[in-house]
Amino acid sequence: MSDKTISLSVNGLSYTRTIEARMLLSDFLRQELGLTGTHVGCEHGVCGACTILLDGRSARSCLTLAVQAEDCEIETVEGQGEIDRLGRVQEAFRQHHGLQCGFCTPGFIMAITDLLRHHPLETDEQIREALSGNICRCTGYEHIVNAVRELASERGPLA
Structure with missing residues (x-):
């Protein structure tokens, strides 16, 4: 090789x-x-x-x-946060119960970080479409959408 x-x-x-x-x-x-x-x-x-x-x-x-x-x-x-100081996306997931088993969570957090940096995500339909490339088998997505909705409305620095 x-x-x-x-x-x-x-x-x-x-x-x-x-x-x-x-x-x-x-x-x-x-x-x-x-x-x-x-x-x-x-x-x-x-x-x-x-x-x-x-x-x-x-x-x-x-x-x-x-x-x-x-x-x-x-x-x-x-690189998004630490145990005692979560990043904004991680904190939103925690506050909105956007995870269960946690296996998909890192991928969602990274995708959401990119999406919030580059897209307005003004409606739930836009959020769901933007997240359609990430699969979660546990949450039903509603709590994830709630977390992203809150973050999209704030639009401050994500770190």
Whole structure:
């Protein structure tokens, strides 16, 4: 197998690693960096559990090779807040009970962060359409929509 040395930034920290050229970004984050908040669900880019931000836009890390992220800025759920100081999207999920098992939550948080940065999301229909790329099997989505509605109405910095 051919190896490749890549350099990238994850949650504001710079990393250089030599990896197999075929390593997925999701595996790189989880195995090489120990950032296990990025979950792998379907491994086909359908469920959204592996969503991260790649240069500020949401991307499916299970469909992206780590070498494609060379010189990019990556944001993962670990960069959104801390246990004792949650980020705004995380706090909205907590306040509105937008999670149950939590498996899909990191992907939702990252997708919502991107959506709120780039889209107005003025109606529940727009929110539901925007979130249609992320699947949750537990919540029924109503609480997630409530959290996003509140965040969209505030429109302040998300971190």
